[in-house]
Amino acid sequence: MKQKAPFIDSLLGFTAVVGLVALYAPLIAVVVLSFFQITRLRGVIGFAPFSLEPYAALVANHEILSALATSLTVATIASLASLVLALMFAFYFVTARRGFGLLMQVMVFLPFLLPPIITGLALLIAFREIDFSRGLATVIIGHVVFIVPVVYRTVLVRLQLLGRSLTEASLDLGASQTQTLVHVILPQMRPALISGLLLAFAISFDETLITLFVAGSETTLPIRLWAMMRVGFVPEINALATLILLFTAAITVAIGLMQRSQGERAS
Structure with missing residues (x-):
């Protein structure tokens, strides 16, 4: 010993x-x-004594509230779109030939594996070449490109754990492919779908570097925070950073609980 x-x-x-x-x-x-x-x-x-004045000043700041609304809109749309695309890619991977499936995985993961500055610059060049004006739509597209791999991996792992036995049994019992998907596959994947959606929302809500390239005149909350820090630290910055921290921590805890529940059910 x-x-x-x-x-x-x-x-x-x-x-x-x-x-x-x-x-x-x-x-x-x-x-x-x-x-x-x-x-x-x-x-x-x-x-100084305990005070909530920074939070009151933060709530009264219309620019920050506008940026918050933009971030929530972008994160919601981007996470939902990423979930749909991730499901499509995952189903294609488990049914396609091995070579095509691997090629698709490389294409999905590449924007996430590249440095964000390269991904953002590539998107900026692409939008400029097709004469697509930068705005809310380009921010959502940029976030979708970046967060789809995260959701895809979460969904794919759960889909592979299910195997084909449930699908084959449902089809043998007379259900159509649509009924099998809606009533058999998706309910079994619910924990992975919810955790992937929450993770995508958290990443999109905090994304800054890619947004700087594709935002145009739109301002998300992280960009507003960065702009406020450039002109000097004010009490509102600490309040804003605290709220972002608590919000992100809550989403992280929710994701952990969902993955834990998913692991217990799988075992």
Whole structure:
């Protein structure tokens, strides 16, 4: 039996603590500063009393509300469109010949594997060549291209776990292919569909770099936040960042619960 090395265990524990602090300390600081503003009085740095003024100022900012509405619209449409496309690609992969299926996978995953700046630049050039004006439609297209691979992978794994036995049994019992899809396949894939949809929504809501290339005059919430930071930090930025953090964390927790439920059902 091997003996434990206390020094190595302590070193690993210290490294883990440092890593956690480096990851979460900035996030905690943003949340705290959204409620307690820093004050400087006679060279002494302190904290002002608890206040919700940054959130009140944020709600009163019509530009931010407009950007929020744009982000929600883009994320909703892009995630739904990505889910439909991912389902089509997944069904094609499990039924097509191996060579065509692999080629399709390469085409689906390539925009996601490339650096976002390359994907955004390629989309910008493509829209310019076909004389397609940049706006809300181009932002949605750019997000769909980027997030389809994520949804596709989630859907494909679940579809492959189902196998063909359910489909064959349904068809043998007299159901049509449409009835099999609606009443047999899709209900079994519900956890994967919901988790993929939530993941796509979270990625689209936070996407910034590709949006910068294809947005035109449209402004999403991450772009508005970036623009606010360029002119200096104001209390509203901490409030906005806190709300985005909480919103993204809620979606992440929901995705984790859905995947956990899916894994328990599969086992």
